[in-house]
Amino acid sequence: MKALMFNGIKALELVDVPVPGAKSDEMLIKVEACSICGSDLRIFYHGSHRIQKPTVLGHEIVGTIEFLGDNIKNKYEGLYSEGQRVGISPAVPCGRCYWCKNKLQNVCDNLKIFGYEFWGGFSQFLLIPSTAIENGCVIPVPEVLSPGEAALIEPLACVVNAQHSAGISPGDTILIIGAGVMGLLHFKLASLYGAKKLFMCDKVPERIINAKALGVENAYVNNELKYRLNKRGADxxxxxxxxxxxLEDAFKYVAKRGKIVLFAGLPNAEDRPIISSNQIHYNELSILGTHGSTPEQYREALRIVSEGRLSLKDLIKEEVTLEEAISIFEQQNFLDNKPGRVVVFPNK
Structure with a gap:
C-alpha cells in the first residue's frame, strides 16, 4: 500500500509498505479520506516528543471496513460489518484508569492516538487495534455525509469538548481568536448553542475576509478589534x-471574572509564554485547557452534522492525493493564503 511516511522535521515521502495484517481481535480500514489538521503541520515543522519515527500522520479519518477479525465479528455482531463506513475517534483510551472510569477518556493516563503512537490515516489502509474497538473509537458514519464532511467530524468533536467544558451562556460576549477552520467551527457551534454576541479576530486579513464570507459578522483583523469590542471585554x-x-491577545481582551480557553496547543519550544499572574488574581480570571475529545463527543458531533444542524461543507477547500499532500505540508503559508481544510484521499 502507499503511505505518506513522516521521517522527521520537514521530511515526508510517499512510500510503498505492506498492508497491515489484522489479527482476530482487530480490523483493517480502507481509508476513504483524512484531512490535514494544524497539529499535523506543527509536527511536520517542529516534531513531537510523542512520535517514534518513521510513522504515518493523520487523525481526522473516515473509511470502510476492509477486514474484520473473527473475534470482532462474534463479539460485535450486528454493529460492524465488512464494507461498512466508519469514522475514527482517534484518542484511544485504556479504559482502566481513573479518568476513563469517569468518562474523561481524552485525558487517559495511557492515551494513544492515531497519527501519534499508532500509524495514522495518510495511508491507503489503517490497522485498528483491539483497544480502539473495545473502547468505542470506531463509529459508524452514514453515507449521507461526503468524505470531507465525515473527516471533519473529528475536529468538530474537539470543539464540542471545549465548549461543553467552558460553558456557553447566550448572554455572554464571546471572542474567538483565530479565524482558521477550528475558529470557524467554534463560531458555528457556539451559534448553534445559542450564543448571540460573537466576535472573531485574526492577524491574517485573508482569513477575516473568508470568515465574513462564511457569516461571521463581527470578524476583525487584530488591530481593529479594540475599537469594536465593548470596553468591559469578553466573558x-x-x-x-x-x-x-x-494567548497574549486573550489576556488583553478578557473581561474581569472572564474565562480563557486554551484550545490550540503551541510547539514545545514555545510553550512557556509570559502571562500576568496578578491579572489572573486581581481580575478573578479562569484559565481552562481542553484537548481532544471522547468517543461520545465524536458521536455528538456526528449527530449534529447528520441531522443538518451544522454544515461543514463550506470549510472544505481542497481535495488532494497522497502525493499532492506533500506540497501542502511544504507550503508554510498555505493556511494563511487558503483558509479551509485540505482533505487527502489516499486511494485516489
Missing part, C-alpha cells in the same frame, strides 16, 4: 490559534 475568550501572540 469568554477561546484561543483557537497556536501562537504565543494569540
Amino acid at each position: 469568554l475568550v477561546i484561543v483557537a490559534a497556536g501562537t504565543k501572540s494569540a
Whole structure:
C-alpha cells in the first residue's frame, strides 16, 4: 500500500509498505479520506516528543471496513460489518484508569492516538487495534455525509469538548481568536448553542475576509478589534490559534471574572509564554485547557452534522492525493493564503 511516511522535521515521502495484517481481535480500514489538521503541520515543522519515527500522520479519518477479525465479528455482531463506513475517534483510551472510569477518556493516563503512537490515516489502509474497538473509537458514519464532511467530524468533536467544558451562556460576549477552520467551527457551534454576541479576530486579513464570507459578522483583523469590542471585554475568550501572540491577545481582551480557553496547543519550544499572574488574581480570571475529545463527543458531533444542524461543507477547500499532500505540508503559508481544510484521499 502507499503511505505518506513522516521521517522527521520537514521530511515526508510517499512510500510503498505492506498492508497491515489484522489479527482476530482487530480490523483493517480502507481509508476513504483524512484531512490535514494544524497539529499535523506543527509536527511536520517542529516534531513531537510523542512520535517514534518513521510513522504515518493523520487523525481526522473516515473509511470502510476492509477486514474484520473473527473475534470482532462474534463479539460485535450486528454493529460492524465488512464494507461498512466508519469514522475514527482517534484518542484511544485504556479504559482502566481513573479518568476513563469517569468518562474523561481524552485525558487517559495511557492515551494513544492515531497519527501519534499508532500509524495514522495518510495511508491507503489503517490497522485498528483491539483497544480502539473495545473502547468505542470506531463509529459508524452514514453515507449521507461526503468524505470531507465525515473527516471533519473529528475536529468538530474537539470543539464540542471545549465548549461543553467552558460553558456557553447566550448572554455572554464571546471572542474567538483565530479565524482558521477550528475558529470557524467554534463560531458555528457556539451559534448553534445559542450564543448571540460573537466576535472573531485574526492577524491574517485573508482569513477575516473568508470568515465574513462564511457569516461571521463581527470578524476583525487584530488591530481593529479594540475599537469594536465593548470596553468591559469578553466573558469568554477561546484561543483557537497556536501562537504565543494569540494567548497574549486573550489576556488583553478578557473581561474581569472572564474565562480563557486554551484550545490550540503551541510547539514545545514555545510553550512557556509570559502571562500576568496578578491579572489572573486581581481580575478573578479562569484559565481552562481542553484537548481532544471522547468517543461520545465524536458521536455528538456526528449527530449534529447528520441531522443538518451544522454544515461543514463550506470549510472544505481542497481535495488532494497522497502525493499532492506533500506540497501542502511544504507550503508554510498555505493556511494563511487558503483558509479551509485540505482533505487527502489516499486511494485516489
